C-alpha cells in the first residue's frame with residue numbers, strides 16, 4: 326500500500342445534502358481520515374461507491390490506484406481536537422465515521438489515527454452521536470476506548486452469511502465480524518449491524534442477525550444505497566462478476582420485512598442509517614441548525 330501523508334485543514338465535513346442527510350435524525354458531519362481505502366482490493370472494493378466520489382477522484386494522483394494507495398490526513402486527531410474544542414453546537418453533532426474509507430483498515434494497526442481520534446472524542450461527553458462504521462474486527466483493539474464514549478455506536482457491516490459467493494466475504498471474515506459484535510455488546514457498546522449492500526444469503530440469515538443481539542439492524546440494496554439508483558454499481562467490477570440480478574431489490578426488501586416483524590430497531594437504507602436516536606434533542610430553530618452545520 327502506497328501511503329501519501331498530507332496536512333489537512335479540516336477533519337469534520339458538514340453534511341448539507343445526500344445520503345447522510347436523509348432520514349429522521351440526519352448526520353451533521355462526516356469524519357474520514359483518508360481518501361481511498363485499504364480494503365479497496367478486498368471483496369467489497371469491487372462494489373464500493375467511494376472509488377467514484379470526488380473525495381478520491383480529485384485527490385488521487387495519476388499513479389495512485391484504488392485499493393493500492395491511500396491519502397492520509399496525518400493531522401486528523403489534532404484537527405478534531407481543535408474543531409471539537411471550539412464548536413458552537415457540539416451537543417448536536419452527529420458524526421458518521423466514515424462514509425468513504427474504513428476506520429479499521431489494516432494500516433490502522435500502524436497509524437492508529439482512528440484510535441487517536443477516539444481519544445479526542447473520549448474527552449467530551451456531550452456529543453449527540455458518533456457512528457463508527459466498519460467491516461473489520463480490528464476494532465477489538467480499541468474496545469476499552471469505545472466503551473468510554475457515551476454517544477458512540479458501532480456500525481458493523483455484515484452483508485451476507487454465505488461464504489461461497491465469488492464476490493463476497495470468506496467464512497472466517499463473516500465469523501470474525503459476528504464475534505466482534507458479540508464482544509462489543511458484552512462491553513455495553515451499542516451496535517447497529519448494516520446489511521449493506523444486502524448480498525444473496527441463506528434462509529437462516531434473518532435469525533442469525535436477530536440472535537446477534539444488536540440494538541439496530543439496517544438493510545440496504547445497491548439501488549437504494551449507492552447514491553445514483555444503481556448507476557455507480559453498474560460501472561463497478563462487481564457488476565461484471567455478479568451472477569444474479571443485483572438491481573432487483575426484492576431480496577433485500579424481503580429480509581427487511583422479515584426482520585421488521587421481530588425487532589423494533591430495523592431500518593431501510595439511508596433513513597435507516599440516520600435513524601439512531603440521539604442523546605440530546607436536535608436544535609429545532611433554523612438558526613441553531615445552521616450553527617450545528619458549521
Ligand code: SF4
Nearest residue numbers: 362364365369373427
Ligand atoms: S471497506 Fe468500505 S470504503 Fe473500504 S473498500 Fe470496502 S466498501 Fe469501500
